[in-house]
Amino acid sequence: MSGILDFKSIIEDSRSLARDLMDGKAAEMTVEHHGEDVLDNRLYLGDNLDAMLHLLGDGMKGKIDLVYIDPPFFSGADYKRRITVGRGEERLVFYNHAYGDIWEEGISEYLRMISVRLFLMRDLLSDRGTIYVHVDGRTSHYLRLILDQVFGKERFLNEIIWSYKSGGAGRRSFSKKHDNILVYTKTKDYIFNPQREKSYNRGMKPYRFKNVAEYQDDIGWYTMVNMKDVWTLDMVGRTSSERVGYETQKPESLLERIVRASSDEGSIVADFFMGSGTTIKVARDLVRGWIGADSSIHSIVTCKRRIGPSEGLRLCHRLVPGDSRLDFKARASRKGEALELSIENMRLDSEAIGKDASDPDLAIRLLKERPQTYIDYLGLYGIKDNIETIGEWYGQDVELGFLIEDFPRKYDRIMIRMIDIFGNIAERELEV
Numbered sequence: 001m002s003g004i005l006d007f008k009s010i011i012e013d014s015r016s017l018a019r020d021l022m023d024g025k026a027a028e029m030t031v032e033h034h035g036e037d038v039l040d041n042r043l044y045l046g047d048n049l050d051a052m053l054h055l056l057g058d059g060m061k062g063k064i065d066l067v068y069i070d071p072p073f074f075s076g077a078d079y080k081r082r083i084t085v086g087r088g089e090e091r092l093v094f095y096n097h098a099y100g101d102i103w104e105e106g107i108s109e110y111l112r113m114i115s116v117r118l119f120l121m122r123d124l125l126s127d128r129g130t131i132y133v134h135v136d137g138r139t140s141h142y143l144r145l146i147l148d149q150v151f152g153k154e155r156f157l158n159e160i161i162w163s164y165k166s167g168g169a170g171r172r173s174f175s176k177k178h179d180n181i182l183v184y185t186k187t188k189d190y191i192f193n194p195q196r197e198k199s200y201n202r203g204m205k206p207y208r209f210k211n212v213a214e215y216q217d218d219i220g221w222y223t224m225v226n227m228k229d230v231w232t233l234d235m236v237g238r239t240s241s242e243r244v245g246y247e248t249q250k251p252e253s254l255l256e257r258i259v260r261a262s263s264d265e266g267s268i269v270a271d272f273f274m275g276s277g278t279t280i281k282v283a284r285d286l287v288r289g290w291i292g293a294d295s296s297i298h299s300i301v302t303c304k305r306r307i308g309p310s311e312g313l314r315l316c317h318r319l320v321p322g323d324s325r326l327d328f329k330a331r332a333s334r335k336g337e338a339l340e341l342s343i344e345n346m347r348l349d350s351e352a353i354g355k356d357a358s359d360p361d362l363a364i365r366l367l368k369e370r371p372q373t374y375i376d377y378l379g380l381y382g383i384k385d386n387i388e389t390i391g392e393w394y395g396q397d398v399e400l401g402f403l404i405e406d407f408p409r410k411y412d413r414i415m416i417r418m419i420d421i422f423g424n425i426a427e428r429e430l431e432v
């Protein structure tokens with residue numbers, strides 16, 4: 001059968017693999033409870049297959065009202081993350097691996113990867129749930145067939161065309177300026193809150209029809225109509241204030257439409273390929289519960305930076321402390337009501353630093369003189385029954401010694417977590 005795409009076996013194998021995985025042992029993970037347990041918002045670091053198995057084993061079957069996914073597109077590209085560190089003359093640029101979208105065995109390997117996950121997502125969706133699968137013309141036709149099998153073709157709701165201006169110009173074809181978002185529901189009884197949009201009158205003049213409200217803006221006269229399935233929205237531009245340095249970041253305006261239309265306040269919204277966390281940010285802003293998963297630590301750091309400290313966050317992972325190329329020592333002492341903290345002896349594999357830097361010599365010098373240049377995230381947590389976030393610092397703002405005024409008496413242990421720009425993680429726990 002080589003060369004011919006065997007859809008039947010992709011679907012049947014994925015269906016039975018998903019069933020075996022669900023019948024097997026629930027995925028084990030460390031679950032850190034950050035703050036009171038009143039909310040159950042989660043971020044999973046790891047393969048989303050494990051995240052979903054963990055959720056299913058943790059009573060979340062049928063609990064999610066909306067899943068949006070923006071998986072790798074079968075682009076054949078190895079996505080890089082551009083990181084700049086240092087200031088002025090001492091500015092350095094690193095291009096770090098973000099994630100690979102290369103499938104050695106071709107499209108069938110890609111489709112198997114996605115199909116088994118779609119079966120698990122279906123089980124996580126509530127009876128009123130909807131899934132949005134964001135792809136482009138390279139895979140949308142394959143995904144339609146797969147989704148028809150996983151959800152049933154009668155559960156197809158829409159194919160949304162997201163049209164934008166950015167990207168290259170086509171010379172030997174029309175310029176490719178749209179993505180496809182395939183929408184399926186779990187049952188006939190799904191959440192759908194119609195969204196409204198402007199529809200400009202012909203000639204931009206008023207029609208003056210009876211009982212039709214008309215409005216005017218700088219462009220001309222318009223009426224409000226139910227939103228269509230072709231959406232023209234700008235990508236996150238280079239100068240946009242939304243931009244967080246994640247190459248495939250999607251605009252909040254796109255996710256806002258999806259979250260508003262297919263979930264209610266209090267619904268749980270999930271994104272299992274969350275990247276920079278656009279879905280999570282929008283769900284949080286619109287008072288939904290949220291679950292995000294990504295295999296990249298940069299995604300988790302970027303998302304956390306975007307949303308800030310979150311009450312009721314559960315951080316789920318399989319980190320093995322100590323298994324890292326980053327190391328540091330820390331000292332903490334109470335000074336009255338305050339806590340004095342210093343981080344010493346920060347060590348980082350210098351080989352890794354020289355290799356990907358725009359200026360390797362400067363990179364090594366900075367490591368000696370100002371090692372904190374390489375910190376992407378520093379978290380300080382108090383440990384009681386839960387882990388409580390006392391402070392979080394990102395990127396260039398990190399210092400290695402500081403005083404925390406009014407340090408709560410209730411903690412007798414703290415944890416310091418450091419993540420460097422290369423994704424290495426180190427942790428220290430201290431008595432205070």
Ligand SMILES: C[S@@+](CC[C@H](N)C(=O)[O-])C[C@H]1O[C@@H](n2cnc3c(N)ncnc32)[C@H](O)[C@@H]1O
Nearest residue numbers: 047048070099248249250273275276278294295
């Ligand atoms: C296209 S990006 C998502 C971008 C996102 N929509 C945004 O607005 O930033 C795809 C993400 O999926 C993640 N990813 C790919 N395969 C994964 C897997 N098997 N499990 C978890 N995350 C995965 C990658 O690390 C990457 O961050």
